[in-house]
Amino acid sequence: MKVYCTRPGCPRPHNYFSDLENNSIIRTVQQKYCMTCGMPLILAGRYLPTKLLGKGGFGTAFLAIDRYTPGMRQCVVKQFQPAGNLNQTQMQLAQDLFEREAIVLEELGNQHDQIPALFAYFPLLVENLNCKEEQFFYLVQEYIDGQTLEEELVEKGRFTETEVVQILRDILNLLKFVHNKNIIHRDIKPSNIMYHRNGKLFLLDFGAVKQVTNNPIGSNRSSTGIYSLGFSPPEQISGGQVFPSTDLYALAVTIITLLTGEQEVNKLFDVHSNQIEWRSRVQIDSNLGNILDRMLIAAVNQRFGTATEVLEALSKLPQFSQHQDLETSKSMQSQIQTPVAITNKSRTIPKTRINRSFSSFEILFGAAFTGFEGTLIAIALLNLFSLTVVSLICAAAVFVMLIFSQINRWIEKQDLLIISAITFIVLFFIPLLRGNLGIGEVIILSCGISLIAVAITSLFSLIQKLLSLLL
Structure with missing residues (x-):
């Protein structure tokens, strides 16, 4: 079995142990160490990283197995690892954000079935090759087996109007729940939205969340300057106060990238008008276009203020109403028929697949x-x-x-x-x-x-x- 070393900069992080091919041995084996740098490999005594999933601004994500679950459940282990040379103040801020992600995931993940659940959060103190102690922080969350919208866009090209209306509705309902908890995501983009293989849409990466209660409306406290270029509105880029409508702006940009098929958002930005120019690239219902344009207004007070307001505007669109009628029909049928389902962290998810249209x-x-x-x-x-x-x-x-x-x-x-x-x-x-x-x-x-x-x-x-x- 291959076990991946989580020490940053390890020259040979891949480790192979033949004895771990047996599941019964995996459950009882003592700690294993990286054969190159000596880093403990079995995190918190139970999580075995097997693959590097990717790196973000404040952490590295690994696919891992939990040896203390009957089916060796797969999970995602995130290690706190800020990019660049940060000073002490910046490092403390980054660590606070990482800890906040754990707090938010624990609060939201167990309450909503479209947000990954948090399983664990723990520090790890180890010695490096220079005999100096290093401290790492890890959180373990639910693994969503699927494909992000960014990956689908690269693979299949632009989305249809029907598809984006469905995505828009699902994410707006998610944001309605998140914002009602006085939390702003602040990093909505295609790579942070994923379709599970069973067809359910998930919102990922709450590493840049902002507690509204810690920065009440009307205060002079600024945001921490964490954002994704092209998806963030002016108030976020300038380091100013963020609002629920900040997420709505990013969601509108996300939908536009899916509609236009343009993976580089900056190519849609017109420096002369200081706006995203996209209407000429697609043919969609003009009312839907007007809704997206209002979500994209630079001035916060002219934008939709809440996800509920956008949902109300969408409800007047014919294609949205038809989709709601279809969902109602499916819901009535499910009450008559016995559904085939899978169980996931104490909730039952219908085992259905939302089929994407074929390119x-x-x-x-x-x-x-x-x-x-x-x-x-x-x-x-x-x-x-x-x-x-x-x-x-x-x-x-x-x-x-x-x-x-x-x-x-x-x-x-x-x-x-x-x-x-x-x-x-x-x-x-x-x-x-x-x-x-x-x-x-x-x-x-x-x-x-x-x-x-x-x-x-x-x-x-x-x-x-x-x-x-x-x-």
Whole structure:
């Protein structure tokens, strides 16, 4: 088993222990130490970091397992590690922010099922190679297995209007809950919003939270200057007081990046008008555009003041009302049917997936895969059972199953390449499955069918678009 060293700057943080391949040994083994720097690897006696997830302004995140849970539950371990050379005052401020994240996660995570729960928070005092003591701070939180909106944007391109309205509604409801707790997130952006694999949207990284109660409206106390360039309004960039509408501004920028597909927010900023220019890049409902524009106003007193106000404005949009009707219908059906569910930190989450619409690339790539993979399997079936009705039915069923599996996203992305490669290797090394066909003929035939599938799919897509324009 690989265990990752959490000491900053460790030259070889990867450690492998063969005895930890056995789960029963993992639960009882004594402390392990980094073979390079001597850092204790089993944090707080129970958490084993296995992978580096990423680094932020004030911490490094690791994927870890909790050896004291029955299923070796995965979790995220965050280590306090501010970037840059900070003076004592800045270091204390950074540490306070990190501790505040733990406090907020404990308060919010256990009360809302779209905020990761806090499992633990602890310090660690160790000696470095110079025999000097170093102190580290860790917090352990729920691991959300999914994909951030930033990752989806890179992979699939711009989002549709329907998709962003759904995201906008979900995050506004989340912010309504957070703001009612007198807390401001202050770092809303695509990389801090994640879709779990079960379709639930999560708000991540409360490391830059601001307690409104510690900075009441009307006071002269300034913010700590923590923000993400491009997503933060003027009052936050200047180090001034922050408000709930500060989060609304950042959320509007987030939605605009999803709509336009522009990953670099600064490219949307017009220095002449001193505003984000985005309306000419997308075609959306003008009322939705007006709502986003009002969330983006530089003057705080002209912006929407609360998430509730934005939700009320959104409720008047036709697509929002239709989505609410659909959610109501699903809710009524769930009361009649017995749902399949998974349990997560004392709450039950319906095991459903909000299917993202397929991009043009995904559709064409899926068609190519279906043609190639289906042909390989059909060749094997026809050679095993000869040209019989059974073999033809089985071959047709394979094509249907391949298409059905992709529609439901049971197989996607790199799965398609892996499956095709494995099937091709099997035919390559087992001549019986390809009969009288040479490997070159198999490649030509499979690629030919694949191209035909792409051509047919492209034709149907074109016909669909023409019909949608005419109708």
